[in-house]
Amino acid sequence: MGLLTFKIILVLALFILALTVAAYSTWAERKVAAIMQDRIGPNRSGPFGLLQPLADGGKFFFKEDFTPAAAEKFLFIVGPSLVMFISLITGAVIPWGKTLNIGGTSFDLQVANVDIGVLYLVGMVSIGVYGIMIGGWASNNKFSLIGAIRASSQMISYELAMGLSIIAIIMMAGSLDLKVIVEQQTHGKIWGFVPEISGMNWNIFYQPIAFIIFFVAALAETNRAPFDLPECENELVNGYHTEYSSMKLGLYMFGEYVNMFISNALIVVLFLGGYNYPGIDWVTNHWGENAAGILSVIVFLMKTFFGIFVFMWIRWTLPRFRYDQLMHLGWKKLIPIALFNLMATGAIILAYDHFMK
Known part of the structure; x- marks a missing residue:
């Protein structure tokens, strides 16, 4: 099998995986909410309600596609399309697993291994x-516009804290390559003295503050509760997508769930060792490269799905912030803490290089 053929298969597999995860995240979220509220949740469409996402998708496709008369029709379509498109292509640089050996050739389970993957x-x-x-403005609806402005100011604010937390990881790894960041979490003694276990040298042990900042910022970036101010129904009817119906609304919803999937995959890559797991070297040496590669993909997805569950857990546990509280948290709390963590990381790296090498 040639490299191009493998990459095409990998792209199709990731596309199907992202859409499947997005579809069944809606089912999982309703089940998680039902468990926390002591009720049943979806249970009519198929066993355990597993066909509910298919029913919901069919509903989106067959509902009336309404476009307001005063809307900017071209941009009205571009808005949800752009959200879905960006959500899907972000997974191209994420290393989803170790390697697979096909016909004597090892292939990385990464669509595009670029040197500036983080950027x-x-x-x-x-x-x-x-x-x-674009979607909120093109709707020509004041509630939609307010929701869109809220979303843009919120996402820009929390991107700063997110970026600062990522810089701390880059300083430790010395690279913007996500593959390099993952590989550096394979070997090494945690804090220099904990006995080494291959596949367990995760960045979360060195950067717990950066992890918390990144996790909170990821919640805000994906407009998840308690940061769902852009679409809070008690104030803005439905927020930036008030005027949307049919599959255009479906694209916004699917885009949110794909974003949640990719955000948790990135958390796994940066802080939770990526596809590494305890004893990965032993599995490679005794069971072979393909067994280790397949197991690495399974472990990566298990970590990611656990992160998605925590996102859902938080949504159905914490109340929504007021908007001033949301902005104060981002600008007055997370950004200063992220800056302090960045300076502390730099000082520790310089001290280590000076005294230990």
Whole structure:
């Protein structure tokens, strides 16, 4: 199998995976909410309600596609399309697993192994806000516009804290390459004295503050509760997508769930060791490269799905912030803490290089 053929298969597999995860995240969220509220949740469409996402998707496709007469029709379509497009292409630089050996050739389970993978992801996330802003403005609805402005100011604010937390990881890794960041979490003694276990040298042990900042910022970036002010129904009817119906609304909803999936995948890459797991070297040496590669993909997805569950857990546990509280948290709390963590990281790295090497 050639490299191009493998990459095409990998792109299709990731596309199907992202859409499947987005669809069944809606089912999972309703089940999680039902458990926390002591009720059943979806249970009519198929066993355990597993066909509910298919029913919801069919509903979106067959509902009336309404466009307001005063809307900017071209931009009205571009908004949700851009959100979905950006959500899907961000997964291209994420290393989803170790390697697979096919016909004697090892292939990385990563669509595009670029040297500036972190910058690519940050840039794509920054562009994603345009889809929401364009959609809210093009609707020619004041509630939609307010929701879009809320979303843009919120996402820009929390991107700063998110970026500062990522810089701390970059300083430790010395690279913007996500593959390098993952590989550096394979070997090493935690804090220099904990006995080494291959695949367990995760960045969360060195950067717990950066992890908390990034996690909170990821909640805000994906407009998840308690940061769902852009679409709070008690104030803005439905927020930036008030005027949307049919599959245009479906694209916004799917985009949110794909964003949640990619955000948690990025958290796994930066802080939770990526595809690494305890004993990965032993599995590679005794069971072979393919067994280790397949297991690495399973472990990566398990970590990601656990992160998605925590996102859902938080949504159905914490109340929504007031908007002034949301902005104060971002500008007065997270950004100063992230700056302090960045300076502390730099000081520790310089001290280590000076005294230990």
